[in-house]
Amino acid sequence: MDKNNFLGCLLGMAVGDAIGLPSEGLRPERRQRLFGELTNHRLFFGHGFVSDDTAHAIMTAQALVASGGDPTQFGRELAGRLKCWFLSLPPGIGKATAQASLRLLVGIPPEHSGVFSAGNGPAMRSPIIGLFCAADTDDTRLRTLVRASTRLTHTDPKAEDGALAIAKAAITLPAATELPQGPVSGYIVHTVAAALALTARHPDNLRAAVIESVALGGDTDTVAAIVGGLIGARVGHEGIPTDWLAGLIEPWWSEKRLAKLATQLAQVAHSGTPQRPDASFWLLTHALLLPIVLAHGFRRLFPPY
Template sequence: MSEVLQREAIVGCILGTAVGDAMGLPYEGIAPDRASRLLGPPDRYRFCFGRGMISDDTEHTCMVAQSLIEAGGDVDLFVERFATRLKWWILALPAGVGMATARSAIKLWLGVKPTSAGVFSAGNGPAMRAAIFGVAIPDVSQMLEMIRASTRMTHTDPKAEFGAIAVALAARHSGAHVAIDSNRWFEQVRDTLGNEATELIALLRRAIESVKAGESTRRFADALGLTRGVTGYIDHTVPVAIHAWLSHPNDFRGAVTSIIECGGDADTTAAIVGGIVGSGVRRDGIPIAWIEGIAEYPRSIAWMQKVAETLATVDFAKAPQQCGAVSRFTTKAPTVKPIAVLLRNLLFLQIVLYHGFRRLAPPY
């Protein structure tokens, strides 16, 4: 992939993650049928006066991107920088944090090393921040090493790692090919994961067969027993997300809409699909009204674009220079003001609480 195409893929990945996250957020945790009655179709933002806001899915993707900018190809430095950001992120009172991620962040504050902070969980947290690895890091082996480090900091169940790798390879394939070859992608996933990921491999094969048979993503989710919505279990999230991607590889609107209509953990599933499809269709393939409809600060669309463009300049083949025992960062990552993040999160929490109370009322 040329430098220009890679930069465009990185921008599309981050913005696609943000748009999918913001579009799916008001639908999170609602069964599909009730979601359509309560909110209507996911064709526009319904979070706050027709505008969208991002959640932890996009925030983690941005923190990964910032940490990659500063670490380059140094995995140990990436772990250090991402752990530091995770600690301060949890201190800013983000709403809707996954239990495994919250416990890991608290363990970091208690002095546990980043390599030991993870908890045994097969949640979809690592997958929600995995797509950016696939488009940002050219070398596959280096990409896998970074994904493992990111995953194990919060989730130690191997299934979480397998799912994150599948998502990263999907974003990588999407960003590098105009015509998506599901068989070629599947073979790479199967060869990479080996014999340990038999359950996920079987589900991914089933998703591909379902797409070829012309089944909708909603019907595929129903066939997996997810009639009440896609759960946060990695082997539920990833196969359904892959189905949405392969069903609409060059149609961002169609892919994101189809995964949200499956209900459940809609912000995370839509963020994953948005990151994968966005890597391929680039910024121009994401509906402009959806991009401009995100009302965020300090992690604004302009700020996220700057993060993406800075990440595209990183040379992962060159480790940061060493100055004594301290690594000197090769590139400065864009930052956000902590007080601005805290104030934003307090406002965000009030909106989330409103949606929670709204769900207690009809229509049921």
């Protein structure tokens, strides 16, 4: 896999996340009444922001680059970035991820920081892991990296199984299956089933896959982000809708900075030699996003229901 595949994965997750975020937690009928069909950015005057889904993908990418793909060091690198991200007060963080982050902050090591949960956090981190291990002759390292990523926050075996399925789907197109009926919950089993079905259904059409992900309702930003990452890894930068990229607001992780990270991922995946990725500055993103998310939550208190 080259830089273009990694960049397509990161950008695909970002646009999917941003398109799906306004309708997160809504049933399809309520989303239709509030927004109509979500085919473009609607979070903030025709623009979109990324949320925790994209942040987890970026932190995972940074940890892979900094560790050279060594599973033990990868877990430590990801844990350190997760703690810093948590301290920047991200809106909408999952309960298990929040608990695990607190456990890390009080000194519990990454191998024991996870809590028993089968939420979606590990699946957010998996597309980039799968892509990183695409050239391996077997899946030993892939499984070990997925295990380190998953158990950092979630210890339910279903979380690891789901994360591994997503990681493998970044390498090999999943078999076509029936699309589950929405809305999709935050339970990783439901999310993975929907994401794999949508990826198989639209393997080269990221726009169509993301729009259909959002139409399902429920955890729309996470499903759309995972689908965007899986298809983006296949189609590369050229397959990401340019109007969606143009409408994306991310004050720190610009497309140029993501392209640099993608280049490092490709180089480290090939050589195994660690590099130093750019640092993150999530506080500005979260400071801008929080009032917008609160305004959307307040708006949902009123008709149309």
